Amino acid sequence: MGNDEDLRRAAIWLLGFVPEPADLNLLAHAAQASDEAIRSAVVGTLGSHGTEPAAIDLLLQLLADPSPQVRISALSSLGFLQQPRTLQKIRSLANDDSPRVRAWVAIALSNFSALEPADVATSAVLDQLAADADPYVRDQAAAARQRKPPRR
Template sequence: MNAFDDPELQELADRLASPDPGLRRVAVLDLVDCPEPEAVTLLIQALRDPDPQVRQEAAKVVDEFESEDMADALIAALNDSDEVVRNAAAHALSDLKDPAAAKPLLAALEESRDPFVVAGILRALKSLREPAAREPALARLNAADPGVRREAVGLLGWLKEESNLPALIDRARDDDDAEVRRAAVGALVYAEPASVAEALRYVVGDPHWQVRAEAMNSIGKLHHQDSLPLLIEATRDNTWQVREKAADAIGKLGRVEGIPALGECSRDAMSNLRKAAIGALGAIAHEQCRPYIQTALDDPDPDVRKLARWAQSKLSAA
């Protein structure tokens, strides 16, 4: 007896019931082209297949389907015995972006104690910007697992609520994991500059270069003018990536006081930093930028020369 009236769907169901896992994997891929709503039922079946490679394929194509039931199946897949399946399910959950998924995600978050599962659910809730996720995220800022704290920080940043700032600032300054601090610094960019200025000044001295670089990036995005001296100082950081982000931020502030520091960066041995400096000088487009831009027209890196020509056109138009 056939389970489906549609012949194409029934043929796919038969292949997914085959003892050959290779046929089942191909059937999963063919499900994507099936227009029938009932195809979701078969995809959920594939997510529970005994063969991990079939489950992997199913998790990878989930974003082609729209169904509240899919969230439940993916949450279950976060507990899969196969690491590739777990990672694929976590990625698919974050791409689901279905508001109807918020309720099962929150319910699963309440029940789960596995750090990987919790982190995956928080990541999925972030893309939904679900206000009800605020309290669960705040509660997990002190989780033992840094991956959970990092995802909680990211979710709180996306919610863009003023009341979340103290908790984010605390993580940016004092978390013992550099990746959590970096994520918290990046999450502060929705705030009024004055609200986070002190925290940004503090993390500019963070021992980890990625946190310092993120601080430069956040200062630039916030256009925090009072931080210009910090940015100028950061153009002498011992890590070129920090110097690069500082140069970008100075360009965003558009202040002529930053031109000499950018000029120094435009002569750096690292071409990525020279590009950032010339781009910033073009953004400022002040006459004092001209000598550095002129020199960069003969730079050995073609990308730097291209940017220099653009910066020169900005000067001409100013």
């Protein structure tokens, strides 16, 4: 059988199948774990809580995680959930040190087109990412631009 960390990851993952608000305190505690895989599992499980404000707040906190993979997972969940109150924090990662994180900023922002059709701040971030030194970031920004309506 696996070690305790493997069991913790599995337990956190299983919580996502029947999300309960009472689990959020446990997930908040697990989000502080030293194991990156546990923090990543927390992100996936938080996504199962949908637009529950406490879950969104935890996802926003995880955007500051030291692990690029955890930040990417949080961006993915927040992009899927499309909560306008998360836009500013998502946009702030356009200056992240990791090119993959910057690319996922563009991907996450592209999901907001229905909610923010002429968002000048989002358009400015996509412009910045379209001029990024990394080709993957530029490609994702270009793809996001194609999915978003032009600014007016």
